[in-house]
Amino acid sequence: MAELLVDWKKEKKIATREAYGQALVQLGKDNPDIVVLDADLAKSTKTSDFAKAFPQRFFDMGIAEQNMIGFAAGLATTGKIPFASSFAIFATGRAFEQIRNSVAYPRLNVKIAATHAGISVGEDGGSHQAIEDLALMRSLPNMTVLVPADATETKKAIQAAAAYQGPVYIRMGRLAVPVLFTDDYNFVIGKANVIREGQDAAIIANGLMVAEALQAAEELSAQGINTTVVNCASLKPLDRDTILKVARQTGAVVTAEEHNIIGGLGSAVAEVLSEHYPVPLYRVGIKDTFGESGSPEELLQKYGLTSAHIIQAVKSVLARKNEKSDIN
Amino acid sequence: MPNIQDMARIIRQDIITMLAAAKSGHPGGSLSAADIIAVLYFSEMRVDPQNPNWPERDRFVLSKGHAAPVLYAALAEKGFFPKEELLKLRKTGHFLQGHPDMNKVPGVDMSTGSLGHGISVAAGMALAAKIDNKDYRVYCLLGDGEAEEGIVWEAAMAAAHYKLDNLLVILDHNGLQIDGPVKDVMNLEPLPDKWRAFGWNVLEVDGHNIEELTASLQVAKNFVGKPTIIIAKTVKGKGVSFMENQVGWHGNAPSAEQAEAALAELKGGNSNG
Numbered sequence: 001m002a003e004l005l006v007d008w009k010k011e012k013k014i015a016t017r018e019a020y021g022q023a024l025v026q027l028g029k030d031n032p033d034i035v036v037l038d039a040d041l042a043k044s045t046k047t048s049d050f051a052k053a054f055p056q057r058f059f060d061m062g063i064a065e066q067n068m069i070g071f072a073a074g075l076a077t078t079g080k081i082p083f084a085s086s087f088a089i090f091a092t093g094r095a096f097e098q099i100r101n102s103v104a105y106p107r108l109n110v111k112i113a114a115t116h117a118g119i120s121v122g123e124d125g126g127s128h129q130a131i132e133d134l135a136l137m138r139s140l141p142n143m144t145v146l147v148p149a150d151a152t153e154t155k156k157a158i159q160a161a162a163a164y165q166g167p168v169y170i171r172m173g174r175l176a177v178p179v180l181f182t183d184d185y186n187f188v189i190g191k192a193n194v195i196r197e198g199q200d201a202a203i204i205a206n207g208l209m210v211a212e213a214l215q216a217a218e219e220l221s222a223q224g225i226n227t228t229v230v231n232c233a234s235l236k237p238l239d240r241d242t243i244l245k246v247a248r249q250t251g252a253v254v255t256a257e258e259h260n261i262i263g264g265l266g267s268a269v270a271e272v273l274s275e276h277y278p279v280p281l282y283r284v285g286i287k288d289t290f291g292e293s294g295s296p297e298e299l300l301q302k303y304g305l306t307s308a309h310i311i312q313a314v315k316s317v318l319a320r321k322n323e324k325s326d327i328n
Numbered sequence: 329m330p331n332i333q334d335m336a337r338i339i340r341q342d343i344i345t346m347l348a349a350a351k352s353g354h355p356g357g358s359l360s361a362a363d364i365i366a367v368l369y370f371s372e373m374r375v376d377p378q379n380p381n382w383p384e385r386d387r388f389v390l391s392k393g394h395a396a397p398v399l400y401a402a403l404a405e406k407g408f409f410p411k412e413e414l415l416k417l418r419k420t421g422h423f424l425q426g427h428p429d430m431n432k433v434p435g436v437d438m439s440t441g442s443l444g445h446g447i448s449v450a451a452g453m454a455l456a457a458k459i460d461n462k463d464y465r466v467y468c469l470l471g472d473g474e475a476e477e478g479i480v481w482e483a484a485m486a487a488a489h490y491k492l493d494n495l496l497v498i499l500d501h502n503g504l505q506i507d508g509p510v511k512d513v514m515n516l517e518p519l520p521d522k523w524r525a526f527g528w529n530v531l532e533v534d535g536h537n538i539e540e541l542t543a544s545l546q547v548a549k550n551f552v553g554k555p556t557i558i559i560a561k562t563v564k565g566k567g568v569s570f571m572e573n574q575v576g577w578h579g580n581a582p583s584a585e586q587a588e589a590a591l592a593e594l595k596g597g598n599s600n601g
Contacts, residue, residue: 057459058489067448067482074452077430077438078383080459097442102449104440106430181422212478 004195005108008214010090015175017115019151020172021046023158024083024085024127028054034162037072037084039065044174045085065090066188069098076108081162084110088117088130088171096136103167104140111161112137113170118258119210119227119286119303120175125293131286135263137169138236144168144189145236147257147265149210150180153233156187164189171207175296178211192239194246201314201321202246202253206232206265209284209305216310228313235265240272247279252317254282256310258300261285280320282313332538335405336366340567341594342401342414348587350418352427353484356577358398360502360562361469367541368467368498369402372385380434386464387437387453391446392471392500393427399436400424403480408435419528444477446470447497451487454495454555465549468497470557473505476514481526487555488527495555496548502564504575523557535560567594 005011027034028050035057042048042060051058064117065086070157072082082092091114092099103110114133121129146168148154148159154172162170170201186193191202205213210231217227228246232239247253253273255266266283273281286303300306330338339362339485347353369375373386391397397417404411409423416422419534423432437453440446450468457464487495499519507513516522523530529551533540540561547558565571566577568590571582582590 059455061486062482062489064479064482064486066444066479067451067486070448070479070483071444071452071455071486073445074438074449074454075456077387077449077453078456078460080456098445098448101442102439102445 005180005182008178008180011179013178015174015176016148016151016153016154016172016326017046017174019154020113020115020158021049023155024050025053027133027158027162028057031081031162033079033081035059035075035080035082037061037082038067039063039068039086041086041089047085065095065099069095070102072110073102073108076110082110083113085113085115087094087128087300088114088133089128091132092133092136092169104142107142109165109167111168111170111171113158115172116174117171118173118207118300119291120173120258120296122175122296122299123293126290129291131260131291132263133171134235136258138263138268142167143236146189146233147171147206147235148233149207149231150177152179152181152183152185153187156185157233160187160189173208175208177208180214187233190234190237190239192230192232192234192242194228194242195231196227196229198228200226200252201313201317202228202230202250203256203310203314204230204243204246204253204265204269205256206235206266207258208318209258212305212307213256213310215307216314219307220311220314221293225318227313232265235268238268238272243269244271244277247273252280253315253320254284254310256284258289258305259285262288280317280324282311283316284309332366332370335370336363337567337594338405339366339398339401341380342404344568344582344587344590344594346397346400346414346417347581349415350581352418352581353397354394354579355571355582356504356564356574357392357471357502358395358502359566359568360564361395361398361500362566363536364469364498364500364539364541364560365398365402367538367545369406371468371542372545374464375406375435377435379426380408384464385461387450387466389438389446389450389453389466389468390428390440390469391450392443393440393446393473395469396405396426396428399428400433401455403433403435406435421589429530434596443471443474444479448479448483451483451492451495453489454492455490457494458490458492465496468495470497470499471511472499472501472503472516473513475499475519484523484526484528491553493552496545497555497557499557499559501559502562504564504573504578506575506578508575520559527554529554529556531556531558533558533560535562536566554601569593
């Protein structure tokens with residue numbers, strides 16, 4: 001439980017993409033094999049920080065995401081560690097088949113670091129809000145999928161991705177989000193972190209929904225409902241042991257993600273629970289619909305991605321859990 | 329060691345033999361590329377069969393991955409793996425996949441098969457050599473129908489932009505694709521003008537003429553500042569008279585009888601090759 005900042009709500013909010021830019025510069029200093037590619041969005045994805053520090057190792061590929069992934073694959077065959085960045089919709093959508101056949105299939109050491117995921121992109125609207133990127137990436141053999149919750153975890157996830165040998169997809173956001181974790185936060189690929197404990201229900205979240213889950217847990221606690229909160233940044237490999245442990249401890253699970261409820265964290269948790277330990281489950285996420293233009297905060301509200309929605313979901317699974325125990 | 333012409337003829341025989349054994353695969357585009365591949369592996373490229381992952385080696389990317397048999401034949405003849413393995417092409421559990429797999433086949437530098445990817449990856453390899461000031465070269469065989477893929481032109485743009493003069497693409501211009509002649513399915517001409525407009529050094533040769541191929545590779549090697557494409561005019565199915573210029577032989581394996589006839593013709597050496 002350590003490692004969570006006590007006063008996280010008072011901290012200055014930072015977008016995970018900002019942390020990505022800083023993490024890349026540090027990596028560039030530590031490892032000469034790091035190279036970075038972007039597709040004309042360097043100022044937005046923050047790879048521009050790296051471009052400034054290491055111009056000889058930064059390559060703008062222009063607005064051509066498929067070719068960016070192909071180049072990254074070629075660089076990786078020679079021992080380089082390429083980070084290829086764009087918005088999540090273009091990185092995973094436009095270049096999906098390059099990622100599939102030229103990165104995942106040959107298991108090349110390419111890191112696809114995408115920003116502007118989810119509806120919190122805001123005003124640019126539905127065409128630019130990736131709600132399916134995790135489903136796409138999670139379905140690929142050999143692919144590791146990371147969804148950091150805050151700036152601290154993003155830096156650790158980027159370091160872990162660079163140290164790992166193989167393809168990694170890292171999903172980041174545009175919106176400034178609360179900083180939740182202290183610098184000694186321990187990020188390990190394949191491990192979920194229990195960041196709050198309670199016996200009534202478990203909330204398993206990732207990305208910007210982790211802060212909402214913590215907020216929900218706090219408000220529920222005031223109402224006498226104690227919840228466990230799990231940060232599941234490593235969507236793949238999934239930490240089945242921790243998911244099953246909290247399911248056994250609480251008997252009711254809510255997932256929370258800024259992604260379509262089809263194919264992301266909710267689906268992954270449902271797969272594990274239904275095979276090994278079925279308990280009442282509610283998936284908070286985007287309900288199989290595209291987004292639209294608007295302020296990020298209003299969209300998160302409109303599409304059901306706030307602490308209030310998580311609270312409702314917890315009450316719903318608790319009711320089902322109690323129903324079940326009444327029958328028994 | 330046999331001369332390049334003889335090696336090309338041996339490679340063509342290997343192609344027929346392995347496709348007949350596999351009972352599926354792509355003879356037409358493998359045979360059209362046999363002379364090009366023979367020149368690359370037996371006179372041009374710096375590779376070591378004893379050390380397939382040698383960091384200083386020249387790289388080869390078969391962007392038209394369905395021509396895997398021509399690459400496997402060359403690798404086997406070069407000594408990357410025993411020749412008898414060719415007979416297990418496409419069999420369950422065997423390492424010779426229907427399309428090249430870099431993690432399974434010694435000497436294969438990139439997994440390919442999905443058209444258009446290879447040239448993009450090859451350009452990435454060439455960029456890596458530039459970053460590290462290494463002198464290895466990257467060779468890539470592209471199909472003509474393949475050039476209908478958009479990523480080919482993204483890669484062409486980027487390779488010229490980054491001045492990848494250590495990248496050499498050979499276009500196996502046999503003029504046929506699955507649905508018919510390239511000019512009828514989706515016309516690509518004027519191909520040389522298109523590549524020139526994209527900033528490439530363009531050479532045009534007879535893709536079955538060993539001397540022309542060898543000379544053009546030398547020209548490409550000495551050309552500074554731009555990537556080079558050699559547009560090699562070829563005949564699909566070259567060397568087997570009943571397969572030549574026949575679209576139906578793109579993706580069908582010969583029967584035992586057809587293979588026998590083809591091998592007799594190739595061994596006779598009468599295909600003006």
